[in-house]
Amino acid sequence: MTTVEPPSWQSLRAAEARLINTGVPGVSVGNAVFESIVTGLRESLLRLAAPQQAQALGVPPVVSRGLLERVGYIDGFPNLVGTVYSFTGSGADWNRLQEARAATDAAWYQEQQISEVALLPATCHHIYPLFEGVDLPGPAVLTAEAHCYRHEGTHELGRLRSFRMREFVRIAAPDDCIRWRDDWMEQQRAWLTSLGLETSVEPASDPFFGSAARLMKATQREQELKFELRVPVGDGLVQAVASCNYHKEHFGEPFGIRVAGEPAHSACAAFGLERIVLALIAAHGDIPADWPQHVRSVLSLDDAGVA
Amino acid sequence: MTTVEPPSWQSLRAAEARLINTGVPGVSVGNAVFESIVTGLRESLLRLAAPQQAQALGVPPVVSRGLLERVGYIDGFPNLVGTVYSFTGSGADWNRLQEARAATDAAWYQEQQISEVALLPATCHHIYPLFEGVDLPGPAVLTAEAHCYRHEGTHELGRLRSFRMREFVRIAAPDDCIRWRDDWMEQQRAWLTSLGLETSVEPASDPFFGSAARLMKATQREQELKFELRVPVGDGLVQAVASCNYHKEHFGEPFGIRVAGEPAHSACAAFGLERIVLALIAAHGDIPADWPQHVRSVLSLDDAGVA
Structure with missing residues (x-):
């Protein structure tokens, strides 16, 4: 009742309070009401x-x-x-990873490193x-x-x-x-x-x-x-x-x-x-x-x- | 001038606007002003x-x-x-990791997996x-x-x-x-x-x-x-x-x-x-x-x- 499926723009001007799921479980957008x-x-x-x-x-x-x-x-x-990971290499490092990705199934995030930041x-x-x-x-x-x-x-x-x-x-x-x-x-x-x-x-x-x-x-x-x-x-x-x-x-x-x-x-x-x-x-x-x-x-x- | 070092509680009731660094670069708390x-x-x-x-x-x-x-x-x-990683194993998996940590230099986060969530x-x-x-x-x-x-x-x-x-x-x-x-x-x-x-x-x-x-x-x-x-x-x-x-x-x-x-x-x-x-x-x-x-x-x- 409170979560609607996309397309959800109709909810935006609705009189009903709506918490619109973003496609990721537990991550939602609230409409104006x-x-x-x-x-x-x-x-x-x-x-x-x-x-x-x-x-x-x-x-x-x-x-x-x-x-x-x-x-x-x-x-x-x-x-x-939840901890935050990021890519800390140089532009050249990234370019090499991109070339590797073109040839293999390598994921863009495979060289990410854990950072000193976590979610609150x-x-x-x-x-x-x-x-x-x-x-x-x-x-x-x-x-x-x-x-x-x-x-x-x-x-x-x-x-x-x-x-x-x-x-x-x-x-x-x-x-x-x-x-x-x-x-x-x-x-x-x-x-x-x-x-x-x-x-x-x-x-x-x-x-x-x-x-x-x-x-x-x-x-x-x-x-x-x-x-x-x-x-x-x-x-x-x-x-x-x-x-x-x-x-x-x-x-x-x-x-x-x-x-x-x-x-x-x-x-x-x-x-x-x-x-x-x-x-x-x-x-x-x-x-x-x-x-x-x-x-x-x-x-x-x-x-x-x-x- | 706008970033103060801990102890920073004195800033909380100050008349000055303060953005208080949390110890992590670029992550700060604003005081009431x-x-x-x-x-x-x-x-x-x-x-x-x-x-x-x-x-x-x-x-x-x-x-x-x-x-x-x-x-x-x-x-x-x-x-x-920034992507979000989490530990997705069972309680038993976590306990095994804890035992391994006691014996080695294993980090608590070493079995984290990338999630479907990223920072906005x-x-x-x-x-x-x-x-x-x-x-x-x-x-x-x-x-x-x-x-x-x-x-x-x-x-x-x-x-x-x-x-x-x-x-x-x-x-x-x-x-x-x-x-x-x-x-x-x-x-x-x-x-x-x-x-x-x-x-x-x-x-x-x-x-x-x-x-x-x-x-x-x-x-x-x-x-x-x-x-x-x-x-x-x-x-x-x-x-x-x-x-x-x-x-x-x-x-x-x-x-x-x-x-x-x-x-x-x-x-x-x-x-x-x-x-x-x-x-x-x-x-x-x-x-x-x-x-x-x-x-x-x-x-x-x-x-x-x-x-």
Whole structure:
């Protein structure tokens, strides 16, 4: 219902919100109506968080590969990581490769080398390195939105490889982080409910891979580090559209961050924007003009001029 | 002046616009003031183009690798392409690789395979496939902004690998495309001048690579397909911050697009948002609160509450 096959240009001026698949699983283009909802979600979240006076950063969709190695992302989720390869030879090297290609089945990319760049798996990875070696006088709150990438192995509705994640991050003392995370959990639940979404909050674990997965997941649940906010997104699927997480010293330690002289802990609240739009479509239909007025109001859709 | 070394958290609450390097050349994070200028540029451009009633799309920073092969991007710019590799084995495969790593110098990424995903080199690549096989009744105008990626080999100021490109695209008959492109050229010059930037408009060519480069560049200049808007960006450098391009049938042909029964041509106007901010800083200093009132007005900086 929300993914159409090419030719898809008819969707561009449609009144329906459309996430148009590009031919690659999990990589999609939003039409203007879809994007107006994303804008509404973004602005609503920033209003919700305004009292926190978070510093708003602009972060790119790529990140240092070394950073992912350093924070243990490779060990936990090697199957989801996308690394960037490039051709680093000279023009003459390329010409030789082209001649070889004419004579054999050589692929144009066969001489590519891994670069120091990887795709960003979570928005907040860009934030902690900014505080490397810093002893903060008090808690810091930051926010950013990025296109994240995870090389997902399945392609059901909502299982995007490239998607936008808005995050709010707090770097502070342990108790402070837990309290802030728990406050966000309630705010997330209330906000999703105000959008007319049937929301459940559940203890969760990250999708660790390989031999350590079982232990890592059990520990994460036992320590109540991660909670997911799950809502129906269509096709009978219930998925996490937001989460709130207490990282303990996971990010503070590798970057040597301190707060008032003590080792820093961190927490984050994250929102998957495309999935929330899919959930809104599942709940209210794909024509935002027909959505309940209180939902349109939360998203400022009338101000934005969406008919 | 615009790139600071870590620890960089002091920049986060600064009144100065800061593009903070992440440790990887050409991959940077904007602080809140920098981002407020980006927002001002985006909104100003959308107001400027409002009469065109462009369809606004949301496009991801990754694209089908096959698409780049199909439109000839690989042949022209193999050195700038970033492709995405991932580990596609099972958990057991990963565990075996981990054991091998413990005994040898094997890298964690040595079994990665190339995926069907590449980094997006130009925003408009996401647009043409939406019209595959379509015979449009009349001209189409679209706009989108994306984080683009080019694996640049040098790292001077303004030479970003990951950067935001706002594009306006027209798919139409040849004469229509040329007229629209030329109109944009004047609008681009006037807009950049209104921002207090010393702007020159020059015939240009794309940075083709390898044996065909000289011929391709000469042809592009001879046919006046590309013009660049160049301004000082700091460090004594003058760089293209915008361009306007007539593609002829370059994109219409591979996707079989037609307009009123005739083969479609296309044109685009593109804006490099980070570079324009760098140019503004070079012209007016790094504290937007001190910029000339007419520049702040174009960027709605007073409305945005930037002190």
